[in-house]
Amino acid sequence: MTGYADATEGELAEPIELMEFRLKVRAFLAEHAPRRSTRRDDDGVVTASAAEDLATQKAFQAALADAGLAGLTWPKPWGPGGTAEQQGIFGEEAASYDLPITTFLIGLGMVIPTIIEFGTDAQRARYVGKALRGEEIWSQLFSEPGAGSDVASLQMRAECDGDEWVLNGQKVWTTGAQVSDFGAVIARTSLERPKHRGITMFIIDFTAPGVEIRPLRQMNGGSGFNEVFFTDVRVPDANRIGDVDDGWRCAVAMLMNERVAIGSGGGGRSIGVAPLIELARRRGRLDEPLVRDGIVDVYIRTKILGLIGQRTRAASKAGKAPGPEGSVAKLVGALLARRTSDLGIAIAGVGGQAWMDARDSRWALAVLSAPASRIAGGTDEVQRNIIGERVLGLPKEPQVDRELPFKELRVGTQSPRA
Numbered sequence: 001m002t003g004y005a006d007a008t009e010g011e012l013a014e015p016i017e018l019m020e021f022r023l024k025v026r027a028f029l030a031e032h033a034p035r036r037s038t039r040r041d042d043d044g045v046v047t048a049s050a051a052e053d054l055a056t057q058k059a060f061q062a063a064l065a066d067a068g069l070a071g072l073t074w075p076k077p078w079g080p081g082g083t084a085e086q087q088g089i090f091g092e093e094a095a096s097y098d099l100p101i102t103t104f105l106i107g108l109g110m111v112i113p114t115i116i117e118f119g120t121d122a123q124r125a126r127y128v129g130k131a132l133r134g135e136e137i138w139s140q141l142f143s144e145p146g147a148g149s150d151v152a153s154l155q156m157r158a159e160c161d162g163d164e165w166v167l168n169g170q171k172v173w174t175t176g177a178q179v180s181d182f183g184a185v186i187a188r189t190s191l192e193r194p195k196h197r198g199i200t201m202f203i204i205d206f207t208a209p210g211v212e213i214r215p216l217r218q219m220n221g222g223s224g225f226n227e228v229f230f231t232d233v234r235v236p237d238a239n240r241i242g243d244v245d246d247g248w249r250c251a252v253a254m255l256m257n258e259r260v261a262i263g264s265g266g267g268g269r270s271i272g273v274a275p276l277i278e279l280a281r282r283r284g285r286l287d288e289p290l291v292r293d294g295i296v297d298v299y300i301r302t303k304i305l306g307l308i309g310q311r312t313r314a315a316s317k318a319g320k321a322p323g324p325e326g327s328v329a330k331l332v333g334a335l336l337a338r339r340t341s342d343l344g345i346a347i348a349g350v351g352g353q354a355w356m357d358a359r360d361s362r363w364a365l366a367v368l369s370a371p372a373s374r375i376a377g378g379t380d381e382v383q384r385n386i387i388g389e390r391v392l393g394l395p396k397e398p399q400v401d402r403e404l405p406f407k408e409l410r411v412g413t414q415s416p417r418a
């Protein structure tokens with residue numbers, strides 16, 4: 001293990017047990033994680049294309065679990081029961097690495113915490129440990145072609161047949177389904193009840209007969225998400241998460257976890273200011289006031305996002321369910337992604353926009369990828385609605401469809417025009 005000699009002055013002011021934890025994390029990362037610098041070109045730009053193959057990710061996740069550093073703040077016995085401070089320290093130490101963990105973010109950041117909270121003991125015993133070690137990969141299947149922001153208007157049906165459910169319908173934008181083993185799906189179990197109160201959540205096995213996955217191509221060239229079709233897919237009742245018709249409660253909890261995870265940079269994907277400084281220096285523009293102003297703006301927003309992340313982790317450790325601060329974090333993260341990529345492409349200039357230089361073309365890729373963060377996990381507009389209503393106390397949007405039985409709705413997916 002690295003000695004105390006490596007510690008900075010600020011770190012030495014930490015309580016001894018946190019200092020020991022920091023050194024443990026530092027030693028683990030030094031041994032197992034690829035450093036960011038190893039994946040930068042000579043301008044310091046982090047490459048987006050570095051291979052993170054599944055085997056590498058699984059091996060890293062298993063090592064993380066063995067070291068007691070996976071699912072850090074999950075309660076015992078499911079996780080190590082770590083503190084918010086420890087999570088913060090892990091984030092600080094991991095900032096200079098590219099952790100090969102993207103495949104597990106949905107499972108570990110969103111689905112499994114929901115199973116820990118709402119699932120049965122049998123489900124927790126069966127799924128939590130394998131997910132934590134990266135042995136099984138999970139997806140989240142909420143969105144449908146007609147139900148995204150208003151996901152409660154979903155049309156996918158689940159009908160009870162003895163001790164099984166029969167699922168029919170289509171999901172879309174399912175991230176990682178092509179490599180996943182399991183997914184958490186929400187489906188309509190009652191047409192008689194209002195739309196939020198007739199939904200149930202299930203665990204689905206992607207290898208079950210009747211499940212068909214079709215990858216989608218994105219504008220940035222990737223194909224990370226999919227359409228998933230369900231035709232008479234049989235799901236045992238033992239795979240139901242939470243009560244029948246109470247899936248909305250589980251879905252909201254999962255969406256809150258998602259916003260916190262995206263907003264607090266769970267993927268470690270925030271570009272940061274170092275590549276901007278390197279780019280500006282190479283282009284001879286580092287002394288331009290507007291460029292400096294832009295870089296300082298990105299720096300401040302990155303720091304603010306880090307502080308929001310600390311606050312949400314502390315709230316969650318204190319036993320508070322993720323609240324509207326998740327929406328604030330998500331919104332700030334999405335705005336930061338756009339500002340960073342806009343500034344990068346502005347500094348790179350025409351060459352970057354025309355993909356003329358392999359190094360600068362990375363900024364064009366960042367511009368094409370940034371809009372995804374404004375949509376995934378609830379759009380910027382939806383986050384603003386939540387902040388307006390739940391933080392600022394503004395009146396709620398009028399909702400004509402909240403109390404009517406789903407089958408009587410004439411709006412959303414039930415609209416005669418839909």
Ligand SMILES: Cc1cc2nc3c(=O)[nH]c(=O)nc-3n(C[C@H](O)[C@H](O)[C@H](O)COP(=O)(O)OP(=O)(O)OC[C@H]3O[C@@H](n4cnc5c(N)ncnc54)[C@H](O)[C@@H]3O)c2cc1C
Nearest residue numbers: 140141142143148149173174175372375376377378379381
């Ligand atoms: C990268 C990425 C990954 C994703 N991964 C998943 C996944 O793994 N699983 C999954 O289930 N889904 C996933 N999604 C889907 C995502 O949740 C939806 O795209 C999102 O909720 C928006 O829904 P929509 O695309 O149907 O847009 P719509 O809901 O049709 O929205 C269209 C426009 O109308 C605006 N709008 C809608 N309602 C309101 C309102 N009430 N007030 C103001 N403006 C409004 C929106 O802001 C948007 O600009 C992913 C999306 C992206 C981009």
